[in-house]
Structures are given as C-alpha cells and as structure tokens.
Amino acid sequence: MREILDIQKQLLPDLVDTMKKRYTILHHIMVSGLVGRRTLALSVGATERVLRAEVDFLKEQGLIEVEASGMRISGAGRELLERLEPLVKDLFGLAELEERIRSHFGLKQVIIVPGDSDVSPHTKKELGRAGASVLRKLVGEDETIAVTGGSTMAEVAYHLTPATPMKGCWFVPARGGLGESVELQANTIASTMAKKAGGRYRLLHVPDHLGEEAYQSLMQDSHIAEIIAFIRGARIVVHGIGEAMVMARRRKVDPETTESLRRDGALAEAFGYYFDRDGNILHKMPTIGLRIEDIHSMDHVIGIAGGKSKGESIASVLKHGHEDVLVTDEAAAWEVVNRLLS
Known part of the structure; x- marks a missing residue:
C-alpha cells in the first residue's frame, strides 16, 4: 500500500x-x-x-x-x-521527520502527531492519546510511574484505559503542587491516571515552590521522607516540557532569578530545572520530588509536549541527553528541525 x-x-x-x-x-x-x-x-x-x-x-x-x-x-x-x-x-510525511529527530538526539523512539497544539485543541488531545499509548506499551507489572502536571499530562491521563500490566502499578507525582488549577497539578493527574488505568496512587501534599528553610524542614518529616523515597524509586517518568519564561511566571519565580534566567538564555523548564539552548542546567527550583539524578537513572523517560512555540524548548531538553521517548506534534517537530538541525 x-x-x-x-x-x-x-x-x-x-x-x-x-x-x-x-x-x-x-x-x-x-x-x-x-x-x-x-x-x-x-x-x-x-x-x-x-x-x-x-x-x-x-x-x-x-x-x-x-x-x-x-x-x-x-x-x-x-x-x-x-x-x-x-x-x-x-501520508503526512512524518515518518522521515521522526527518524531525523530520533537519530540526531539518540532517542529510542519519536512519535509525531499531525497538527499544532498551539492552535488546535484536537492536536493536544491526540498528543495525549499517543502518550497514553506509549506508556501502555512500555510499562511492566508493578511499576512505579512518576508524572508531572500540566494540560498535556491531563490529556494523557484522560486517554488511559485499564490494561493488565498497569493494574498493579503505582502512579505518583514527580513533585509538589504548582499552586495553579487543581486539575492540572501532578497530584491530580497521578490519581486520575491510576483510576483510569486501574492502578494505585500516592500523593505528595507539599507546595511546589519552597524556600530553603522550609525545604529542609519538610525533608526531616518522616512521612514526607517516606513518600519521597517511594517517588524516587520510580523507573518510569512521564513529563511535560515548558517554555522557561512562561513557567517562571506560572511558578512565581522572584524577579531577580527571572532576570538571571533571561540573561543566561533559559529556554526550557522540566522537573523544576531550567535549561539553556545547549541543554545545560541554569537553575534548579528548591522543590520536593524527583531530582535530576533520579531521572538520569530511570528505565524510561518520556517527554510529551507540542506546539510550534515549544520547538526550541523541546530541543533544549533533548540536548540535555537523558530523554528516551519524545511524543510531539508536527509544528513543534518542524520547529526543532528548521531552527536547530539545519
């Protein structure tokens, strides 16, 4: 055919x-x-x-x-x-584009859906469907799966369905709450994924953005420490990728740090880490949850993000070199190729 x-x-x-x-x-x-x-x-x-x-x-x-x-x-x-x-x-000419990005960044798999999430809610739904499909294929029995927040992750959760390997799995938030809409927080998405997939979940009831003193104090709490250890034992993480300045505003980063990020050329945010064009970490938010070293040692790191506006941000995180699977859309993929691979 x-x-x-x-x-x-x-x-x-x-x-x-x-x-x-x-x-x-x-x-x-x-x-x-x-x-x-x-x-x-x-x-x-x-x-x-x-x-x-x-x-x-x-x-x-x-x-x-x-x-x-x-x-x-x-x-x-x-x-x-x-x-x-x-x-x-x-039909859409995406197979060649997937292979070009996969080989350039050394990924295990790239999945591209048609469209642009920036302008089409349908495309974002399709990103969620594709992300859910990838997760179902990669998960084993009794896995612990860490997830971040955001609207794209909410779509992934919506498209999960009960599957035999996932029924014994634990879904956990990769970090604390963001202080935004409850339905987009990692806690909510972890619990929704568990309910949709027939699995189990544990929640992390701490703020996302903490001062150093509050961070150290919470880490001394035995209950919090036990949940953090459980989260850091995850072998799969499913995460979104944000534009650095957009995420700095959403997380109410102080003006001095925001200006420093802008001056240093921050392009992307993931897991509370800010990355520059070359994938270098510029700044880490004092958050409770997964650390970059936890992510580096995981079996499967699945990044899901789309929209033309996120092309540079996606490439920035990919250049950090620890993603395994990328699920994105056509507009973001072409932005990655046209701006950063040509």
Missing part, C-alpha cells in the same frame, strides 16, 4: 491532499466524540461551506452520523481510521 501511496503522490497529488483533508476531519470527529459543524470548521481550519461538502460526502459513505446536536463517527468510520493508521505517518 505504501508503494501505491508513493505513486499517488507523484501522479495524483490532489488526491493525496483530499485524503489528508478527509482523514483530518474524520479523525477530529472521532476524538471529539460529538462535535458541531462550526467548532469542527475552526478546529480543521476550513470554511463552513467547504466543510459542509466534506461532511455530506462522509455521511453518504456511512463514515459519520449527523444528529441535531452534532456529528459523531460511525462504526465504519472508526474501522477505516484503524485501517489507515499504518499509512498516516507516510
């Missing part, structure tokens, strides 16, 4: 473009569950007039069902998407 697709790209490029467009629309409908035409048009970047024609076609083919409240995928449509899955990477 791949040979046929290559021939179509050469002789019938318009046909391939139409396939991509209809695949994208159908996939958006599947991930959304039930979606209205206007919302779908905004998500796929099409006018309502153009979308109406495509929706009519998909309905005629029996691939979607149209109701008063919106559109949903049919059983035939879901089956078609499953059959197309092996060809999607080639």
Whole structure:
C-alpha cells in the first residue's frame, strides 16, 4: 500500500491532499466524540461551506452520523481510521521527520502527531492519546510511574484505559503542587491516571515552590521522607516540557532569578530545572520530588509536549541527553528541525 501511496503522490497529488483533508476531519470527529459543524470548521481550519461538502460526502459513505446536536463517527468510520493508521505517518510525511529527530538526539523512539497544539485543541488531545499509548506499551507489572502536571499530562491521563500490566502499578507525582488549577497539578493527574488505568496512587501534599528553610524542614518529616523515597524509586517518568519564561511566571519565580534566567538564555523548564539552548542546567527550583539524578537513572523517560512555540524548548531538553521517548506534534517537530538541525 505504501508503494501505491508513493505513486499517488507523484501522479495524483490532489488526491493525496483530499485524503489528508478527509482523514483530518474524520479523525477530529472521532476524538471529539460529538462535535458541531462550526467548532469542527475552526478546529480543521476550513470554511463552513467547504466543510459542509466534506461532511455530506462522509455521511453518504456511512463514515459519520449527523444528529441535531452534532456529528459523531460511525462504526465504519472508526474501522477505516484503524485501517489507515499504518499509512498516516507516510501520508503526512512524518515518518522521515521522526527518524531525523530520533537519530540526531539518540532517542529510542519519536512519535509525531499531525497538527499544532498551539492552535488546535484536537492536536493536544491526540498528543495525549499517543502518550497514553506509549506508556501502555512500555510499562511492566508493578511499576512505579512518576508524572508531572500540566494540560498535556491531563490529556494523557484522560486517554488511559485499564490494561493488565498497569493494574498493579503505582502512579505518583514527580513533585509538589504548582499552586495553579487543581486539575492540572501532578497530584491530580497521578490519581486520575491510576483510576483510569486501574492502578494505585500516592500523593505528595507539599507546595511546589519552597524556600530553603522550609525545604529542609519538610525533608526531616518522616512521612514526607517516606513518600519521597517511594517517588524516587520510580523507573518510569512521564513529563511535560515548558517554555522557561512562561513557567517562571506560572511558578512565581522572584524577579531577580527571572532576570538571571533571561540573561543566561533559559529556554526550557522540566522537573523544576531550567535549561539553556545547549541543554545545560541554569537553575534548579528548591522543590520536593524527583531530582535530576533520579531521572538520569530511570528505565524510561518520556517527554510529551507540542506546539510550534515549544520547538526550541523541546530541543533544549533533548540536548540535555537523558530523554528516551519524545511524543510531539508536527509544528513543534518542524520547529526543532528548521531552527536547530539545519
């Protein structure tokens, strides 16, 4: 089938473009569950007039069902998407991009989903689905899995489903609370993952940002110390990657440190560590949870982040050299390649 697709790209490029467009629309409908035409048009970047024609076609083919409240995928449509899955990477030209990034940074695996998370909520959902799939494949029995917070990690949690190896696993937060929306904190995401996967969880009820005196005091508490030891025994970590200045604002870093980070060229934040363009650590927040040495010794370090705006940040963390798997989107991947590999 791949040979046929290559021939179509050469002789019938318009046909391939139409396939991509209809695949994208159908996939958006599947991930959304039930979606209205206007919302779908905004998500796929099409006018309502153009979308109406495509929706009519998909309905005629029996691939979607149209109701008063919106559109949903049919059983035939879901089956078609499953059959197309092996060809999607080639259809969107992502397989070569995955290999280029994987080999450059020495990763075990790179997974790229179509789209740009900065502008498409659908793409962020797809990142979550892909991240959940990777985790299910890598996890063994009775593993301890550490997770960070953030909206992308929340999508990963949403897409987890009960699986035999995961039912005996522990899910733990990689660090304390961020002081933002409760649903995006690592504690919440760890508990959600455990419930969705049929596993167990432990929580860390301490603030994310601590002064040195508070940090030392908490570490003397036997209960806190026992949970920290449990978290640091994790063999898998699933984490997001943030833009340095954005995360400094979210974590209410003091102005002097923020200016120092800016002056030193901080581009990325992960695990409370700030990295420069070359992957060097510029600053560590005094937080309770995983340390960089814990992450370096883990079996699987899975980074999940997308959006064109995060391209440089993703490359910065990859250059630190301790990621195993990257799950990202097309826009971020091209930013990595165009800005940092060319």
